[in-house]
Amino acid sequence: xxxxxxxxxxxxxxxxxxxxxxxxxxxxxxxxxxxxxxxxxxxxxxxxxxxxxxxxxxxxxxxxxxxxxxxxxxxxxxxxxxxxxxxxxxxxxxxxxxxxxxxxxxxxxxxxxxxxxxxxxxxxxxxxxxxxxxxxxxxxxxxxxxxxxxxxxxxxxxxxxxxxxxxxxxxxxxxxxxxxxxxxxxxxxxxxxxxxxxxxxxxxxxxxxxxxxxxxxxxxxxxxxxxxxxxxx
Amino acid sequence: xxxxxxxxxxxxxxxxxxxxxxxxxxxxxxxxxxxxxxxxxxxxxxxxxxxxxxxxxxxxxxxxxxxxxxxxxxxxxxxxxxxxxxxxxxxxxxxxxxxxxxxxxxxxxxxxxxxxxxxxxxxxxxxxxxxxxxxxxxxxxxxxxxxxxxxxxxxxxxxxxxxxxxxxxxxxxxxxxxxxxxxxxxxxxxxxxxxxxxxxxxxxxxxxxxxxxxxxxxxxxxxxxxxxxxxxx
Ligand SMILES: CC1=C(/C=C/C(C)=C/C=C/C(C)=C/C=O)C(C)(C)CCC1
Ligand SMILES: CC1=C(/C=C/C(C)=C/C=C/C(C)=C/C=O)C(C)(C)CCC1
Numbered sequence: 129x130x131x132x133x134x135x136x137x138x139x140x141x142x143x144x145x146x147x148x149x150x151x152x153x154x155x156x157x158x159x160x161x162x163x164x165x166x167x168x169x170x171x172x173x174x175x176x177x178x179x180x181x182x183x184x185x186x187x188x189x190x191x192x193x194x195x196x197x198x199x200x201x202x203x204x205x206x207x208x209x210x211x212x213x214x215x216x217x218x219x220x221x222x223x224x225x226x227x228x229x230x231x232x233x234x235x236x237x238x239x240x241x242x243x244x245x246x247x248x249x250x251x252x253x254x255x256x257x258x259x260x261x262x263x264x265x266x267x268x269x270x271x272x273x274x275x276x277x278x279x280x281x282x283x284x285x286x287x288x289x290x291x292x293x294x295x296x297x298x299x300x301x302x303x304x305x306x307x308x309x310x311x312x313x314x315x316x317x318x319x320x321x322x323x324x325x326x327x328x329x330x331x332x333x334x335x336x337x338x339x340x341x342x343x344x345x346x347x348x349x350x351x352x353x354x355x356x357x358x359x360x361x
Numbered sequence: 362x363x364x365x366x367x368x369x370x371x372x373x374x375x376x377x378x379x380x381x382x383x384x385x386x387x388x389x390x391x392x393x394x395x396x397x398x399x400x401x402x403x404x405x406x407x408x409x410x411x412x413x414x415x416x417x418x419x420x421x422x423x424x425x426x427x428x429x430x431x432x433x434x435x436x437x438x439x440x441x442x443x444x445x446x447x448x449x450x451x452x453x454x455x456x457x458x459x460x461x462x463x464x465x466x467x468x469x470x471x472x473x474x475x476x477x478x479x480x481x482x483x484x485x486x487x488x489x490x491x492x493x494x495x496x497x498x499x500x501x502x503x504x505x506x507x508x509x510x511x512x513x514x515x516x517x518x519x520x521x522x523x524x525x526x527x528x529x530x531x532x533x534x535x536x537x538x539x540x541x542x543x544x545x546x547x548x549x550x551x552x553x554x555x556x557x558x559x560x561x562x563x564x565x566x567x568x569x570x571x572x573x574x575x576x577x578x579x580x581x582x583x584x585x586x587x588x589x590x591x592x593x594x
Contacts, residue, residue: 169396181381253369
């Protein structure tokens with residue numbers, strides 16, 4: 129049975145569009161990865177995994193929304209807790225040319241897990257202390273942004289120079305601007321904070337954010353791989 | 362229809378996350394295996410099979426849990442009885458460089474099947490004698506640990522030396538520490554033994570254990586293959 133979707137159900141619309149966009153992006157990354165040499169292939173494979181994981185969760189979230197008309201917070205966090213650490217892996221992979229160590233990767237992964245676990249607690253478990261959990265989560269987010277914008281990751285990017293530095297910078301902007309969408313959504317979803325926004329709009333915001341951050345992030349890396357290949361040719 | 366999942370249903374949460382993580386890991390191993398020469402390709406293919414088998418069983422277990430709110434013991438053992446022997450194959454495959462014989466592989470497989478069959482009987486069939494079946498199972502577990510830590514497998518790893526020895530050691534730690542999670546779960550699930558823990562927590566423990574043991578184990582082997590490739594280049 130196919131449930132009908134109201135023509136003005138923008139949350140449903142963005143869940144459908146997002147789901148298909150993620151599937152197409154995953155197909156694109158998986159099918160083009162073999163055009164690159166080994167080093168970049170792995171980065172593009174990881175971009176494919178990120179969008180593939182998202183495609184599967186968007187299938188659930190789409191149907192969850194259609195059946196329950198309720199935000200699928202649970203699935204969002206299952207998705208994030210897998211995809212955000214993989215984005216941290218991407219930072220490490222592109223900086224490996226400049227000698228990035230695994231410890232950088234683990235540090236970013238650790239911070240991202242802290243950010244998401246505390247965010248989930250604040251959003252779904254201990255709502256009375258949403259501000260406290262949001263604060264801890266925000267500190268972890270800030271630490272990630274600091275590490276890549278000004279910390280050791282930045283130093284490695286400068287050492288690598290050229291296209292790698294450019295791509296690193298683009299990814300940094302994603303983290304600073306693209307990821308900032310999520311704490312806005314969190315605040316919009318916390319009762320008594322922004323009563324103007326309601327739950328419906330929150331999901332539209334999250335869905336647009338996810339498309340930008342997951343597909344856009346992957347395309348920056350794809351683009352970097354293309355540029356490095358042309359340079360060598 | 363998509364069933365709702367309570368936001369504090371951590372068993373459901375770890376079943377979902379685990380399922381997706383296994384799928385992504387299987388995709389990763391399958392799509393990157395061709396970057397390695399034949400010897401390592403097979404090891405990575407087996408890592409892919411282990412996570413693929415787990416992904417399928419996690420799909421069942423996730424839905425079983427969502428519909429019945431009961432531990433899917435049956436599926437767990439179906440999964441283990443396939444994946445644990447494959448892990449024994451992995452030990453054999455990486456020690457082949459030092460001349461490991463198939464008899465080592467069959468010995469480990471035999472012990473793992475004894476461990477799991479007796480464990481299943483104690484957990485699901487003859488609960489009154491849980492202690493006896495658990496004891497036999499524990500002896501088989503101990504024999505596996507002995508074989509790889511101190512027995513003939515250890516000797517072969519030392520002969521191989523270098524990265525193979527390092528990877529072997531990492532896998533040994535998985536068996537000693539990572540696998541020890543399961544007998545703890547068994548004791549937690551046996552009535553009258555650890556009343557503090559309940560069935561729900563047992564599944565969270567098993568799910569975290571599976572993610573560590575299946576994906577982590579595979580990544581150790583992937584890492585070994587990368588190091589061997591770099592050494593040759
Ligand atoms: C700071 C902060 C948050 C940040 C979430 C972020 C930054 C999520 C990023 C998700 C991405 C990039 C997903 C996939 O593409 C939360 C958890 C909402 C809680 C409130 C404080
Ligand atoms: C010793 C012992 C057990 C050991 C189970 C183990 C060691 C399972 C390993 C599973 C793995 C590694 C799964 C996949 O990744 C049982 C059967 C619980 C019964 C009680 C005694």
